Amino acid sequence: MAVKRDTKNQILDIAEALLQERGFHAFSYQHIASKLGVKNAAIHYHYPSKNDLAVALVARYRRRFSRWSENLAKENAAPWPCFESYIETCRYLIESNKICVLGMMAAEFNTMAEEVQREIQLLQDEVVSYFSDLLKRGQEQGEFSFLGDAAHKALVLTCQLQGAMQFAQVKGSGVYNVVVDQLRAELKPQA
């Protein structure tokens, strides 16, 4: 039997899944507690207020994204595999009926405490700058082709993928495939 992971992280795992499926205001400590097989007071022990939970949720997601992109950088992965790797991660989310934490939190941004809002901003910066670096590198290597500034194109790309995940919830994952195919075609250097 595997060693039981510490409760604090398990709570975040469950809360993250609920956030991505339902949004922050549509799940409760009771939901987490029952999935974890404890009482809701146990959740409050680890995250006294739901606001604390929100901060921890976004912060962990951001750290994880950070590590993920740093690893890709270390491996010196080529532009297209880097791009496809992100695409695949999103596809996995969609198939579990989830959307990106960033997209959900962006939609719910106005209802979040300032502390959470700052975390969301940092997360957004990080995702956009990942794509910005990737696009720049790909352009230099002749792998990607696009108009204008890499930073601007990166912002558009991120918006597109966030929107695509949300639209895929509404009309099914076919929507996501269409969007991604179009993205690939538009990034490919023309013959």
Place this chain on the structure above:
Amino acid sequence: MAVKRDTKNQILDIAEALLQERGFHAFSYQHIASKLGVKNAAIHYHYPSKNDLAVALVARYRRRFSRWSENLAKENAAPWPCFESYIETCRYLIESNKICVLGMMAAEFNTMAEEVQREIQLLQDEVVSYFSDLLKRGQEQGEFSFLGDAAHKALVLTCQLQGAMQFAQVKGSGVYNVVVDQLRAELKPQA
């Protein structure tokens, strides 16, 4: 003094604004009632359950979009002004700290009753097909240039704009301007 609009529509106006600012699960009948200067029982008289309200909200939004796009069609407006008109409508939303009803409902899709989900799907279809027709027309007239199918490009464009509105909440309306500028540049036929 202006004639008092009927309560039923005023409720929808207020609920729509709250939905766009905060999301469906982050406003209550009390919020609506106090803004309207009545008691919450009055809201329940017009919309017995919150689910009824959700259906009415999306349905009205869809009818309004329908009329809006039909009027543009009747006027035989040129492709670029049609495009810019939509862009401006979205800009106005952002400046009021709101996002599109479609974007919010797409994020919250999983928590909605089936009846509401069907309305959201119809709304999404309608928006995408508006852009699909527009892009096709613009391409035929040599005003727009893009790769692949107009219907596919329309889907991408809609995702982009929904994402841009959400990201503008997080980092300010500058984000929206960057995205829109990029979109314009990419649609313009190359010299």
Place this chain on the structure above:
DNA sequence: GTCTATAGCGGGATAGAC
């Protein structure tokens, strides 16, 4: 059509035992 009043539930949160 709007009111007062209230039912009934579920939410976030805390105290204190174990």
Place this chain on the structure above:
DNA sequence: GTCTATCCCGCTATAGAC
């Protein structure tokens, strides 16, 4: 670190008077 028990609040919703 988790439990039981409980508080208090806000929410959706309804009944019945006006």
